[in-house]
Amino acid sequence: MNIHQIDLNRLKEFETPFYYYDLDLLNETLDRAKAAADKRGFHVHYALKANFNDKVLGLIQSKGFGADCVSGNEVQKSIDSGFPAQQITFAGVGKSDKEINLALDHKIFAFNVESIQELLVINELAAKKQVKAQVSLRINPNVDAHTHHYITTGLDENKFGVPNSELEKAASVLRECGNLELLGLHFHVGSQITDINVFKSLCVKVNEWKNWFEERGTTIKVLNVGGGLGVDYHEPDTHPYADFEAYFEVFDKFLERNAQQEVHFELGRALVAQSGTLVSKVLYTKSGVKKNFLILDAGMTELMRPALYQAFHKIEKLGAEPNAEELNYDVVGPICESSDCFGKEVPLPVSERGDLIAIRTAGAYGEVMASKYNLRDEIRFVFSEDL
Numbered sequence: 001m002n003i004h005q006i007d008l009n010r011l012k013e014f015e016t017p018f019y020y021y022d023l024d025l026l027n028e029t030l031d032r033a034k035a036a037a038d039k040r041g042f043h044v045h046y047a048l049k050a051n052f053n054d055k056v057l058g059l060i061q062s063k064g065f066g067a068d069c070v071s072g073n074e075v076q077k078s079i080d081s082g083f084p085a086q087q088i089t090f091a092g093v094g095k096s097d098k099e100i101n102l103a104l105d106h107k108i109f110a111f112n113v114e115s116i117q118e119l120l121v122i123n124e125l126a127a128k129k130q131v132k133a134q135v136s137l138r139i140n141p142n143v144d145a146h147t148h149h150y151i152t153t154g155l156d157e158n159k160f161g162v163p164n165s166e167l168e169k170a171a172s173v174l175r176e177c178g179n180l181e182l183l184g185l186h187f188h189v190g191s192q193i194t195d196i197n198v199f200k201s202l203c204v205k206v207n208e209w210k211n212w213f214e215e216r217g218t219t220i221k222v223l224n225v226g227g228g229l230g231v232d233y234h235e236p237d238t239h240p241y242a243d244f245e246a247y248f249e250v251f252d253k254f255l256e257r258n259a260q261q262e263v264h265f266e267l268g269r270a271l272v273a274q275s276g277t278l279v280s281k282v283l284y285t286k287s288g289v290k291k292n293f294l295i296l297d298a299g300m301t302e303l304m305r306p307a308l309y310q311a312f313h314k315i316e317k318l319g320a321e322p323n324a325e326e327l328n329y330d331v332v333g334p335i336c337e338s339s340d341c342f343g344k345e346v347p348l349p350v351s352e353r354g355d356l357i358a359i360r361t362a363g364a365y366g367e368v369m370a371s372k373y374n375l376r377d378e379i380r381f382v383f384s385e386d387l
Contacts, residue, residue, distance in 0.1 A: 001384045002237065003277045003358050008319040010387055011356060016281040017298035018380040019367050021056065026275035026363075029241055030063045033271060036244040040252045040263075045089050047227060047268030048074045050364040055383060056272060057081045066109070068227075068266035072099030079106055089224070089266070091138065091186070100125050110134045112186040112224065114161050116170050119177060126179035133179060136186040136224055137162055137170060141205035143189045143198060167209075171216060182218060184262075185209055188226025191269060196250055198228075203254035210256070222262045225251060229270040233312050236360045242270040269364035276363025278303050279318070279382075282355045283334065292329045294351055299333025300340045301376040303362055304369040307339040315342060317349045318356040324349035331357070335374055 003020055011020075037044045045066035048057070052074070058081060061067075066087030067078035072095075078088050090103045091112035100122055103111065113119055113135045126133040140161040162170050174182050189202055202225060210220050229247050232239035247270075251263060280298035287293070305311035315331050326347050333340040342359060351357070370379040 001387065003279070003318065003360075004237075004316075006387055008356065011279065011318065014279075014382050015380060016279055016356070017296070017302050018279055018382050019053075019362065020277045020279050020358075021053070021363065021381060021383050022275045022277075023055070023059065023384045025240060026056065026059060026272065029271055029275065030060060030065070032241055033244045033267065034063050034065070036248045037265065040248055042248060042251070043087075043262055043264045045087065045264060045266045046271060047266050048078060049368065050268030051272045051276070051366070051368055052077055053367055053381060054081070056275075056363075060271065065271075066264075068268070072096070072102045075099070075103050075106065075108065085109070089136075089264070091188075091266075097121070097125060101129075104129055104131055104133060107131070110136050110183050110222070110224075112136050112138050114138045116162065116166055116173055119170065119173050119180065123177035123179045131179065132181050134181050134183040135174075136184045136222060137167070137174075137182070138186040138188070139167065139209055140164065141187050141189060141202055141209070143201045143205055167212075171213070171218060174218075182220075184220050184222025184224060184264075185213070186224040186226070188266065189228060191228050192230040193228040194230040196246060199225075199247065199250045200254055203251060207254075207256045220261065222264055223255065223257060224264040224266070225255070227265055227267040227270070229267060231270055231273045231361060231364075233361045234314060236274050236314060240274050244270070273361050273364035276361070276366055278313075278359040278362040278366060280357050280359065282351055282353055282357060285352060292327050294329045294331045294348070294357065296331065296333050296342070296357055298342075298359070299335035299376075300337065301333075301335055301371050301373050302379055303342070303359060303366050304371070305365055306342050307337070308369075313342065313362060314360040315346050315348065316358045316360065317351055318358050320349040326350065335376075 045068035046060045047068040049070050061082045067083040069075045069090050070092040085106045086109050088108040089110050093114045122133050138161040229242050231242050280296040283297050284295040300307040327350050328345045329348050330344045331342045331346050
């Protein structure tokens, strides 16, 4: 149920701030993504870092998605949530021995490996357990994602992946490591990508590196092209779903592979972002010399993205009358940091203490990044089925 369809008095029964999850929208989004992937024979792993709310995870797992993890705790959370171990991938530049051992014990599908040293460490730990670990080499394709530099991951200067200059050595190390099996290649160029041409460029690079390995006698079973598909933060009601058809069609058309090669994806934001809304209450209104402020009871401790990398979220007053008089507000939170701001000069209906404010498209990297800075309360959440 869309947040604007809910009776305002019903919403006011819940203590703010809270995340509201539209499970109907989430369900439809998952079905669209799964159908578009399945008809092309693609495998999709859900990126837990986007949202690991128990009910959200349960719904995703029930649809048959795999899991993409970036910590040992995410691996364990996936197992606990019912994701089959053989559908779990484990990425990240800094996997600890404890995390690697956990993943080895669960016999996960693959480690996405980001350095030669990591290859050696996984091989050593796997040897002690007398098991063989399946690995995919993460390669930086040097493709510009045309997104914020904090969420760009596929350029040569980023910390992720095995440098191209070391791939020859990595191939040699893999041949010498008896407890590693090279499953495939892994790529990820960034997040919140809305230019479909970026994915075409990625396909060209994937084809080049696949051919490079195959020319040297290495079998590549899996091509993992990551994720990064963006959503519409500006008009969430007009475009509640990412264009999964166009996204998967690009890879189906431009990615070269044989009948034995699998294509894997790691989608997060595109699956969950639009289903979540942060609902907050106006604590105070304040007028400066040149500014009008709305001071909310939610802050950067509940939604970090605007403070962290100046992310845009559409901000709306719930229950506003049509054609109501508007003012431009700086919408800020209660945290003792000047960066605790959700938006500047936001046009909103004239608001007062007690009004409810919705911060939209917050289902990805919202609840999961919440903190207890300033000893804030634990974040709360409400589901559409509760209303």
